[in-house]
Amino acid sequence: MTAVSNIYPTASLQAIDAAHHIHPFTDTKELNEEGTRIITRADGVWLTDSDGNRIMDGMAGLWCVQVGHGRPEIADAVHKQMSELSYYNTFFKTTHPPVVALAEKLAQLAPPHMNHVFFCSSGSEANDTVFRMVRHYWAQMGKPEKQVIIGRWNGYHGSTVAGTSLGGMKAMHEQGNMPIPGVHHVDQPYWFGEGGDMSSDEFGIHVARKLVQAIDEIGEDKVAAFIAEPIQGAGGVIIPPETYWPEVKRILKERDILFVADEVICGFGRLGTWFGSEYFGLEPDLMPIAKGLSSGYLPIGGVLVSDRVCEGLIDKGGEFYHGYTYSGHPACAAAALANLEIMESENLIGYVADDIGPYLQQRWKALGDHPLVGEARMVGLMGAIELVPNKGDRSVKFAHEGSVGTMCRDLSFQNGLVMRAVRDSMIISPPLVLSHEEADLLVATTKKTLDATY
Ligand code: PLP
DSSP, X not given: OOOHHHHSOHHHHHHHHXXXXXXXXXXXXXXXXXXXXXXXXXXBTEEEETTSOEEEOTTHHHHTOTTOBOOHHHXXXXXXXXXXXXXXXXXXXXXXXXXXXXXXXXXXXXXXXXXXXXXXXXHHHHHHHHHHHHHHHHHHTTOTTOOEEEEETTOOOOSSHHHHHHSOOHHHHHTTTOSOTTEEEEOOOOHHHHOTTSOHHHHHHHHHTHHHHHHHHHOGGGEEEEEEOSSBSXXXXXXXXXXXXXXXXXXXXXXXXXXEEOOTTTTTTTTSSSSHXXXXXXXXXXXXXXXXXXXXXXXXXXXEEEHHHHIIIIIXXXXXXXXXXXXXXXXXXXXHHHHHHHHHHTTHHHHHHHXXXXXXHHHHHHGGGSTTEEEEEEETTEEEEEEOSOTTOTTOOOSSTTHHHHHHHHHHHHTTBOOEEEXXXXXXXXXXXXXXXXXXXXXXXXXXXXXXXX
16 A cells, blocks of 8 residues: 555645644644645654654654654554454443453552553543543532532643643633633642742742632532642643642642542653652542553553542442443554553663663753753653743743744754744653663754754
8 A cells, every 4th residue: 555645745745734634733824834744654763754854753742652653563463453353342341351451451550549440542531531530429429519620720631621621721711611610720830930939849838738728719518629740741841849749649638639640641651650640659549541551552541540439430339421432442452552561571661760761861951051041850751941031030031922932843843853842941752762872862952953042
């Protein structure tokens, strides 16, 4: 079979794409002028475009390709599964071997108190599931008035109606009259951008206590859950001050409120642990997962559920009227199993925790000396650099927010490295299989791009 990329030149593909394809998170009108970048192949940490250029995938796709691109083990596992059982559902008392094996595997990898998983196809669906699960749980526990879910400003939990509402992206809220009722937002632990004169530790406590204020305002008897990413990803790799999570944990323990740790980005090795909750010592009741679960080879997500919540959902629950045609799709489950097998056999968690993580972090943080950089931060293989007009004063912002970030992102792509711009910060989240030489190149290309932007 001939690949489309081989029969159409770049310009015609771009024209057809602009004419017919509505892209996510894109001003599609701009595509008529600039054209899309067409990626035709990928292997390891490298992308190839339709003109034959090689570009380093500094974002692991969309924070998901943990084991690198083009792994034949996953393709083979999916092919084998599709040849045996390409589709069957998990509704109405049916199941199949790959989904059973994956559920067992996830129970082994998850924190000891989380032994159950509900499957879906994406992080957004996982968070929609969370929305219904926590409300249903409290109803089953005899507290149906516990309905409100507290999220954080600038958090990201997906693009469905519940995901957008739980997230705190104001530009998303403006489209479609979000959030839906029953969702409340508190401040994010973004010391660099919002810490004012406070030390990072003071700010961590200060912002954590906004949660107490919100709970008191809403009424503890009405609050069902608090949802947060261990490190906010799409919000700009917001690494909380060290004081933040212990204080939030203390507050949630004192109050009768479920904790949802959104592990869609932080899960599956990104921080050098299986889950971000493990890195920060969190004890969530629910963990939405997706992305790295299958390294993006096929779409699969889920919600890991604690034994405590399962008591309400399963023991007291009756039928949970919720599910997706592709909940636990056999080929996607096979892809996830093959992906987890690679992660284990290549010890990618250990590699990020003790080897490539510290190696890249040290070099990345040294970029903090650049005159355009206000802060360079990284945990595991997830980092950001804050671009500033005045290095001495982080309160001074660029005149047009986002313009310098966008310019830097575009230059980086021309220099052969995919980075993401969030406001005026540059984000990196490469595949976990990044080698030392590739890490050196990533940092050298970032430096070259910063020099050209300055
Ligand atoms: N939750 C978090 C933390 C995410 O970063 C994302 C996507 O980036 C989602 C949920 C939504 O996942 P999906 O795009 O698979 O629906």
